Amino acid sequence: MTADLIGYNVGYLDEQTKRMIRRALLKAVAIPGFQVPFASREVPMPRGWGTGGVQVTAAIIGEQDVLKVIDQGADDTTNAVSIRNFFRSVAHVETTTRTDEATIIQTRHRIPETPLAEGQVIVYQVPMPEPLRFLEPRETETRRLHALEEYGLMFVKLYEDIARFGHIAKTYDYPVLVGGRYLMAPSPIPSFDNPKMHMNPALQLFGAGREKRIYAVPPFTSVESLGFEDFPFEPQRFDDPCAICGATGGYLDEVITDDAGGSMFVCSDTDHCERTAAAPNDTTSTATTSTTTRPNPATPNTKAIA
């Protein structure tokens, strides 16, 4: 099997590149939320498709690792399947779709519903690492604002939302303050997932390939979503259960079902959905799955959201 991979180093990137990325990662972990510049490399996918995440994963993955890749919560979308296959062939790792079995989870736009555990690493694909970018176009100035901890500008954005819409309208990439110090873009995860970042036992790494930045949230670090005293941060909520598995308290995607405007809301986290549907005490089960069932995987999430 390795014979047809001659020319590629294990994990695709060469060892010097991995060391460079690991140095950036160490610095990022040492200064939670701080954007560390790194020499982003070409990887066999277009920028904007998760090249930052792929490079971070390539730098930390070892043959004993078990990799899960999700795109918008789903394990079966093109991007997720391709990246999973990529690492299976270049890093000889085992892959999984189950959150609790994975040691590394690369993600775009979601944090899995199953709570992460100590020892796991979650790698976020980040399109735009600078939370102040659209408020202050000069990168030299935004770096200075971070250095001097001047984050009034971010609140101007929230103020404008409340003045226009009566509430904070930002629902994804919702700005957070990490460790009480650095303002950070959590990548375009829904604000629904923001509370999961707070004091998470897993190591959270962020890679922005096009923008050449790496940052990190170490385990058990405070991640505070910004808000006003009288308009605090409110994560999104869903009143209805998933149309497939019947679970409540998860993040739902709208799926169009016909040409007449019909739609249904289903779990965005496919692993979570399959396992809830297969749970023995669940009568609404419609999906079939070969994965082993667990007592009741849905319940821990309600705690994370509250």
Add this chain to the structure above:
Amino acid sequence: MTDERPLLEVRGAGHRYGLRYGCRDVDFDLWPGEVLAVVGESGSGKSTLLGTLSQRLELTEGNIRYRMADGLPVELAGLSESSVRRLWRSEWGFVHQDPADGLRMHVSAGGNVGEPLMANGWRHYGRIRETAAQWLERVEIPADRIDDHPSTFSGGMRQRLQIARNLVVSPRLVFMDEPTSGLDVSVQARLLDLIRSLVSDLGLAVVVVTHDLAVARLISHRTLVMKDGRVIESGLTDRVLDDPHAAYTQLLVSSVLQG
């Protein structure tokens, strides 16, 4: 007690652009509550002096001592960047000639006035908005324009909004660079009136740069006349304008158009 020492003591201040001095050998004291006008023709170093005083330009020679809110004097050139920015946030204001330089044109009027408050740690939306509304009223902007962008405002309104944004944190020292130059005459008169009343209400110290002697006459207590980067005459505004000593000042005063 607070008036025992000047707010700003400037001694031999100068700024050099490459080999050429933009301004040089400037000495003056600015006292709390005092309005100082800097007049002179275009290119005389007025704006360079303002930039140097406000730490936007490096002080090449001389020294500038500023008395902080707690009464301690500091050498401005020796302050760290973060201290200077803290001064900007809490004790100083800067009114630009073009309001577009001092405002965020894509942020509502309320957001523009509220930004300095949020930069100073205000985190209560209701109070921020209430304070912003009070300031808009003070600078005669209708309350129902609070959510409009400054790009929809007239020039005079923009300039008044910029003044509100600068004064909302109750600064002690405000720099103004030609605050009325871009406006037509009737709007100028109202704006000067507004500046004058706000300055006296709040006890602000102001350094205002202008090429318009009428502006200096209307709002300032003292005037510096600059030419070729140097101060050629200084004194009480009425004295300088009614009885100019330097030949250049005489020329400047006599070249004002008589209506």
